[in-house]
Amino acid sequence: MRMESHGIDVDVPQGWDGEIYRRSPEEVGGETLPVMHLANFPLPAERGDFGSGAVEMMRSDSVLIALAEFGPESVGTALFSREGFPLVDAEDFAPDQMQRPMAGQSGAQYFFTENGRTFCLYVALGSHSRRRELVPEVNQLLETVRVTLS
Amino acid sequence: MTAVLVTLSLAVILLAVLVVGLLRSHADILRSLHQLGVGEDVEHTHTSTSTPQPRLNADAPADIAGQTLRGSTVHIGVSGIDTRTLLAFLSTGCSACIGLWEDLAADPTGGIAGVRLVVVAKSREDESQSRLEELAPSGVTLVQSTEAWQDYGVPVTPYFVLVDGSTGTTVGEGSAPSWGQVRSLIVQATGDRAAVERQEFEVDTGEIKADAELRRSGIGPGHASLYPENAPIEGNQ
Numbered sequence: 001m002r003m004e005s006h007g008i009d010v011d012v013p014q015g016w017d018g019e020i021y022r023r024s025p026e027e028v029g030g031e032t033l034p035v036m037h038l039a040n041f042p043l044p045a046e047r048g049d050f051g052s053g054a055v056e057m058m059r060s061d062s063v064l065i066a067l068a069e070f071g072p073e074s075v076g077t078a079l080f081s082r083e084g085f086p087l088v089d090a091e092d093f094a095p096d097q098m099q100r101p102m103a104g105q106s107g108a109q110y111f112f113t114e115n116g117r118t119f120c121l122y123v124a125l126g127s128h129s130r131r132r133e134l135v136p137e138v139n140q141l142l143e144t145v146r147v148t149l150s
Numbered sequence: 151m152t153a154v155l156v157t158l159s160l161a162v163i164l165l166a167v168l169v170v171g172l173l174r175s176h177a178d179i180l181r182s183l184h185q186l187g188v189g190e191d192v193e194h195t196h197t198s199t200s201t202p203q204p205r206l207n208a209d210a211p212a213d214i215a216g217q218t219l220r221g222s223t224v225h226i227g228v229s230g231i232d233t234r235t236l237l238a239f240l241s242t243g244c245s246a247c248i249g250l251w252e253d254l255a256a257d258p259t260g261g262i263a264g265v266r267l268v269v270v271a272k273s274r275e276d277e278s279q280s281r282l283e284e285l286a287p288s289g290v291t292l293v294q295s296t297e298a299w300q301d302y303g304v305p306v307t308p309y310f311v312l313v314d315g316s317t318g319t320t321v322g323e324g325s326a327p328s329w330g331q332v333r334s335l336i337v338q339a340t341g342d343r344a345a346v347e348r349q350e351f352e353v354d355t356g357e358i359k360a361d362a363e364l365r366r367s368g369i370g371p372g373h374a375s376l377y378p379e380n381a382p383i384e385g386n387q
Contacts, residue, residue: 001213001215001225003215003223004223005223005226012213012225012227013227013230014210014213014227014229014230015213015227015228015229015230015231015315016225016227017224017225017226018224018229019218019222019223019224019225020222020223020224021218021220021221021222021223021384022222025208040227040231041231041233042226042231042233042235042266043291044291045258045288045289045290045291045292046288046289061262083176133179
């Protein structure tokens with residue numbers, strides 16, 4: 001089923017949870033930028049932009065994908081110099097890449113620019129030892145993500 | 151002439167009495183319906199517990215797509231996962247739902263363990279947003295999707311559908327005015343489903359059913375009655 005909002009759209013597989021929302025501005029009157037969450041397990045109603053509150057519920061076969069957009073001030077900076085939406089590599093995953101370290105879990109993050117918009121893609125896996133098994137599932141979904149011009 | 155006038159007058163009086171009686175009866179019916187909560191709401195409400203038979207269609211229950219209360223786009227997976235999901239179709243225009251909303255504020259799980267609870271309200275154009283913001287407690291997964299109401303053929307409000315994600319089937323569904331009764335519906339639906347599956351299994355495997363009946367009668371493997379000495383031997387008669 002296709003899910004689309006804020007210039008981001010993705011094919012959500014059956015049984016997966018997904019949400020595209022605008023995160024709260026860091027300051028009053030600040031810009032609210034979109035965040036997308038995708039997970040192959042039930043996402044809790046309340047969770048952080050990078051999955052806090054959700055990663056605690058992951059099992060060894062669980063996958064959480066968080067895509068967070070950054071502001072136009074990030075365009076052209078070194079951090080976001082990578083062009084194009086990335087696919088993930090099992091070798092990039094490490095337990096210490098988790099936003100909040102959880103026993104046995106693994107994470108990876110990628111900063112990039114797509115269609116003039118800057119993003120951080122963060123992927124958490126329920127089990128570091130199963131990363132080679134889970135990564136193809138993640139990439140199959142990431143290949144369906146489309147980001148339109150800002 | 152006088153007799154005709156008297157007859158007509160009596161007929162008019164009789165008809166007047168009948169009309170008054172009908173109006174009173176109608177008023178009583180309306181009063182009773184009002185006490186049941188019917189007629190106060192835009193949509194039809196239902197306050198008694200009922201458990202329709204599990205759906206027989208082979209289609210897997212649809213995932214839910216819609217919007218959250220804060221306006222974000224959301225997709226909730228219900229089939230193809232190792233989770234049971236209870237879809238609670240609640241509305242702001244349903245007086246029988248008020249208690250359910252209030253209880254959710256105290257306990258976002260509705261007191262139902264081992265099941266994921268997802269509240270499904272109608273889309274923004276079909277609900278009172280301000281009322282929904284008042285009623286919907288934080289910590290509850292809530293999706294606004296009129297399409298989901300149509301997909302699941304919701305007949306009354308409130309309405310509950312229990313989906314087993316691992317088998318992609320609707321285990322049970324029905325209406326109930328309290329979370330306590332919803333829990334009863336779940337227990338009943340789970341029991342009904344187990345009975346149906348047991349029955350299907352026995353029909354599919356006739357030998358097992360026959361064995362079970364013999365065992366209940368005290369006849370097990372090796373029982374003497376299974377090997378009568380004078381039993382006719384096929385082909386020797």
